[in-house]
Amino acid sequence: MSERLFAFRWDVDHRVCATDGIPRIRAVCRDFGVPNTFFINMGRSTNLLEWIGPGAARSKAKLADREAVHLIKKTGWPRFLLETALSRPVGLSFVPQLQALQAEGHELGLHGGMDHVVWSRRFHQLPDEVLRADVHTSYGHFVRHFGKPAGFSSPGFYSDERVMALLDQLGFLYNGDAIGGSPHRATVNGHPVNHWTIPVTLSGPRTIPFLEYHGARGTPEAEVLQQLGQHLEEHDSVVLYGHPCYEGVRERLLRQVFAAVVERGFRFVTMQTMAEQLRVVAAER
Numbered sequence: 001m002s003e004r005l006f007a008f009r010w011d012v013d014h015r016v017c018a019t020d021g022i023p024r025i026r027a028v029c030r031d032f033g034v035p036n037t038f039f040i041n042m043g044r045s046t047n048l049l050e051w052i053g054p055g056a057a058r059s060k061a062k063l064a065d066r067e068a069v070h071l072i073k074k075t076g077w078p079r080f081l082l083e084t085a086l087s088r089p090v091g092l093s094f095v096p097q098l099q100a101l102q103a104e105g106h107e108l109g110l111h112g113g114m115d116h117v118v119w120s121r122r123f124h125q126l127p128d129e130v131l132r133a134d135v136h137t138s139y140g141h142f143v144r145h146f147g148k149p150a151g152f153s154s155p156g157f158y159s160d161e162r163v164m165a166l167l168d169q170l171g172f173l174y175n176g177d178a179i180g181g182s183p184h185r186a187t188v189n190g191h192p193v194n195h196w197t198i199p200v201t202l203s204g205p206r207t208i209p210f211l212e213y214h215g216a217r218g219t220p221e222a223e224v225l226q227q228l229g230q231h232l233e234e235h236d237s238v239v240l241y242g243h244p245c246y247e248g249v250r251e252r253l254l255r256q257v258f259a260a261v262v263e264r265g266f267r268f269v270t271m272q273t274m275a276e277q278l279r280v281v282a283a284e285r
Contacts, residue, residue, distance in 0.1 A: 002236055006266035007274055009037040009176060009200070009241045010248065011153060013116055014045035015083060016075045018094040021244025024251045026101060032258050034268030037107040038244075039153040039176070040098060040146075042091035042138045043114030046071070046084045050117040068208045069216050074245045089114075095145045102146060107270035109151035109176075113138045120156035128162060135166050150272040153177060157207045161188045168193045174275035176241075179203050183278055196275050200241045202231045209242040211253065225256055232264045239271070 010025065012018060022038070029036055072080045091098065102108050112119045113134030118126070126134075142149055150173040154163060159177040164186045167175055175186075178199035185192040204213025214224045232238060240257070247254060261268065 004236045004264070004266040005238070005269050005274060005277075006232075006261045007037055007198075007239045007269055007271045009039065009153070009239060009271055010244050011111055011155075011241065012038050012040050012090060012244055013111070013155070014041075014071065014075065014243075014245055015088065015090050015093065016079060017244035017248065018090065018097060021246075021248025022097065022101065025244055025248045025254070026104065026106075028251060028254050028258060029106070030104070031255075032262065032268070034258065035105045035107065035270050036268070037109060037151065037271040038098075038101065039109040039111035039151065040091040040142065041111045041116050041155070042141045043089050043112075043116065044087045045090050045116050046080070047087060047115055047117040048084050050115075050121055067205055067213055067216055069212050069246055074243070090116075091145075092141060098146065107151065107272050108142075108146050108149065109153060109271070110139060110142050110149045111153050112155040116155050119154065120158060123154075123156070123158035124160070131162055132166060135163075135170075139170055150174065150275060151176060161186075164188050164193050164195075167195055173279070174198050174271060176200065176239075176271060179207060183274070196278050198239060198271055198274055198278075201235060201237070201239050202228070203241065209247065210240060211242055211247045211250070211257070215246070215250075221253060221256070224253075225260060228257060229260055229264070232261065232266065237274070238266065239274075 114137055152167050152172050153176040157177055165188045172195045174196040178197050181199050183196050183198050186197050202210050
């Protein structure tokens with residue numbers, strides 16, 4: 001029987017992810033002796049002009065979404081207003097803490113460019129040269145502080161051939177810009193790229209994380225864990241995703257999730273490990 005692999009990937013979008021969520025996640029991971037993968041937003045997490053300007057319609061839709069927990073609920077009004085006003089960067093503000101996380105065996109990957117809101121609200125409107133410069137700037141900051149990243153994830157899962165081509169040019173091993181399906185290689189102009197796409201295997205509707213979706217709906221924890229258990233029984237390779245500012249601060253539930261994974265015989269790995277195994281298997285064929 002093939003080895004059963006589980007990866008928990010975290011999108012570190014906002015500063016509250018670093019201040020509130022990551023310390024709790026680290027504690028859980030230490031107790032279980034397992035690694036996780038963290039995609040780091042090196043730039044700012046929120047942008048006043050986008051909230052009230054070009055991205056206003058999307059912002060209103062997010063606030064009205066009953067299947068997800070919006071940013072203001074995750075951060076609270078005081079911190080949301082503060083960060084919207086100051087537009088402070090995320091990854092660049094917590095370099096020592098993130099380096100310590102990396103030193104414990106966790107993987108750090110790159111999450112988008114330097115403005116999370118612009119990417120997640122108006123990605124398809126970004127001119128090619130703007131997108132390219134944004135990724136190169138974010139990548140440069142990441143490499144300077146954490147070394148060359150193996151993985152990349154796009155805010156809101158908004159990606160296209162431009163991103164796939166950029167990731168190949170920069171030598172990424174994989175991206176996480178998909179939900180559902182099996183690992184595969186995306187194509188650019190009809191030709192497969194060199195790196196892998198490793199999908200999230202279990203989520204809520206659209207791109208809402210599994211645990212957040214059920215939290216927003218008020219699903220009883222026993223039912224949530226039952227659904228997770230069923231997914232684990234049906235798959236030998238599982239990727240779950242969330243945000244440290246939501247799932248990360250629900251430490252009791254997170255411990256139950258980790259315990260369920262271990263009890264079913266899965267080995268916790270980083271997404272980089274998954275990608276390296278995919279590369280080895282492909283080379284042997």
